Amino acid sequence: MVARRCDSPLNLPLCDWSEIDLKLAGCLLLISGWLIALVALVMLPDFALRAAFVISGLAVEIIGLGLIARGQVTEQRQEQALKQSISGTGFGGYR
């Protein structure tokens, strides 16, 4: 069965959640990384510790960006496969 896009409530039971999960997880990691940086400022009095945790927060954000990128690539590849299976022609990725 070809995976469907989760773009309509009717598609929800059959849609492929993988790319949405990745993007959602990525967004949550972005927010988490920011919160780590904020909390580090409040809770850690030492400059070195603060710096370490702010940089750790940024690292978490970079992982989040990576997940979003992975979700984007997965989504586009699925669209590509879908278009190929329908028409066998070029892929445009339109919605």
Place this chain on the structure above:
Amino acid sequence: MSLSLALFAMMLIPFAAAGLGLIHAGLGRSRSAAHALLATLCVLSVTAIVFVLVGFTWTGFAGGHSYSAITGDVNWNWIGAGQFLAGDVSFDGASQQVAMMLCFHIFAVGLGGVIAIGAGADRWRLGAICVSSAVFAGLTYPLFAHWVWGGGWLAQLGTTFGLGSGMIDAGGSSAIQAAGGLTALAIACLLGPRRGKYGADGMATAIPGHNIVLVLFGCVLALVGWTGLNAAGAMIFYSVAPGRVVLVVINTMLAAAAAGLAALIVTRFRFGKPDASLTANGWVAGLVASSAGCAFVTPSAAILIGLVAGGVVPYAVELFELKLFVDDPGGSISVHAGAGLWGTLAAGIFAAVAPGMRGPQILAQLVGVATLLGFVLPVAYGANWVLHKIMPQRVDRDGDYQGMDVRELGAGAYPEFVVHSDEFVPR
């Protein structure tokens, strides 16, 4: 602050928006050229009105009313609490500085809103552009601008946590450029690529810009606008003396020059010949990166900032287009988000600071970068995702073939000169 000099500098800012408009139009297809420029006008109009209606309420100004959250003994100044319709700004000379800030923000938010048009070129509907830019002017920009320029918690990192002078950003590398660039990233991901951009095998098809002359002229126009933007921001928000404004102008020019040359050299060695469109992207990346530290760094540092921005942009454009399947015709993501984040960080690395404050200043800038990625990007993506569900932002399938000019405006930009062979391909 010299009122006349700051006012003159501010009046140059629309040239930056005009330059970006020309760049976006030139890098897009000829069948969407009029649409791109009309969208620029619409964004400038919508953002100006929305910002005055509600945006300035949240943006506020240092010393003005605001809402704070208190944790322990730390006062987090989160959001402005001004009156709607800029009701607390008087124009009789009593609060001259606040009126100047309002004027600056009106131009700046328009410039930030225009950025996303480059990422959505050739497929982003005009109505959706207006609504999305209204969200940018009413939500995303005001919040971050308050934090950096309105006496918010990022600006106060120095006093509350001892992080140098707090986050510094004279000309808007973060608040305008990175915020606009991250919005552009959200838009490009939501819209998907232009039809025909990727072949059946996943290979990217080159869709060259239709008028590189417009693009290169836009770069020069953008330089004029950026000198005004950086000078006005430095004078209004950081009380830079008029005599020091010349340093701002020199740094802006040097960063753009170094970035343009770096991009030209990189493309010369990668592709055998200099690439005009990527060089133009590099030039603008230099302008973007110069903004944050323009009043605080030496000319040699400005050159270095520009070299890094311009040297990285061609690779970033390739990464987004070839590896991540993000179709960004104007290069807005690499140029504005990428160089904006670099410029924000570079201000901490190269700005003149008190002895022993280098590390804390860099940390303050890093917190700003973390905020852009962890707050601005999710908010921009989430808000535009909701808009996309309510009102599809992408043009329909036929619009991809016809071009946005005919589809949305009813007439092409060059009705007597251009015939697109693929307009007559059976659908």
